[in-house]
Amino acid sequence: MHHEHEASNSGFSRRTIVKAAAWSAPVVAVAAATPAAAASTVQGIDLFADGLQMGSGLIFFSTDLATRYIASEPMGFTLLNKGTDTAPAGSVTVQARYDNRIYTPTEVEVSVGGSTEAVGFDIVSVDGNASTISFVIPREMPTETSVFGANAMLVFTRFAADIAYPNDTYDGYVAPQWTIISADDSDMTNNVYGPWTPASEPAEPWGLTLTAETSTLSAGSCSVEVASTVTIESTGPNPTPTAANGRMYVDAGLISNVSISSATLNGADITSDVDFSRNEFGSYDYTLGQTLAAGDTVVLSVDYEVISGGTTDGSATNQVFVTGTDESNDSNKRQTVPYYDVPGAVCTP
Secondary structure, rough: OOOOOOEOOOOOOOOOOEEOOOOOOOOEOEEEEOOOOOOOEOOEEEEEEEEOOEEEEEEEEOOOOOEEEEEEOOEEEEEOOOOOOOOOOOOOEEEEEOOOOEOOOOOHHHHEEOOOEOOOEEEEEHHHHHOEEEEOOOOOOOOOOOOOOOOOOOEEEEEEOOOOOOOOOOOOOOEEEEEEEEEEEOOHHHHHEEEOOEEEEEOOOEEEEEEEEEEEEEEEEEEEEEEEEEEEEEEEOOOOOOOEEEEOOOOOOOOEEEEEEEEOOEEEHHHHHHHEEOOOOOOOEOOOOOOOOOEEEEEEEEEEOOOOOOOOOOOEEEEEEEEEEOOOOOEEEOOOEEEEEEEOOEEOO
């Protein structure tokens, strides 16, 4: 059992699937599907699976990298009792199926009227790429016909997801599905939520990764770590849509100027092709002057001029990042790590 029952009155959390770093694949809004409403009230207990009225999607690609999939995140569902009788606490079990290559279950919560409770769960089956967790609803289920009603129960199944490059290609996706199980349910035909097949469309994925070697500079009583060698690699399989470009941020209280002393593409010198300049905000913009094909590797050597009497509070972060598109939400961009953060400066009194 992963969690003990814990009551909370703080309201449900809106945390969803973890998506690696800040520079991530676009998140796509996904409409929450809703089963058809029951035609008439069922005598006894009638448990009903409905949508959460919220949702988002995550993007991955086929293994041949020709198709892009947009899948609904397995956030959970709304549990209703459309019958005439209250379902006793502990009498309802829920099983949630998911693709174990992508998702790892982390927690389950139920929330009614803003009161949220953690629920323990177990992994009860593994069948190839499909795994299923099971948990018991700890609260009674009074009658409720509306997802917006006072007795509607929000059931949150939270997963960590691994769709970051190079783990961003999958075939045979196992769509999430939730099943309500109760011996007292008078109508079992409305007890399944899902599965939701992901949308698909042709894709031309590309990606860039960025790593850096650092060095430490002295500026008066401060030492500041900087990215002295930056390596940019193109993951492919397609070239970048535009010339690769990016930005460097530095601590302006300690560093007065930044320049590129040399640049190579697959070992050949391209220093003269690199456009590097300081912008109006005090950071530095650069463009490599060309698109990068799959497998291309660019190495930049970066020089810094320090301010000998400079001062800083250490809060500024030295960062460098790269992109290969003019679009802020390019759905063909693979979820790589195209940036490098360097810790802030350290000063002695």
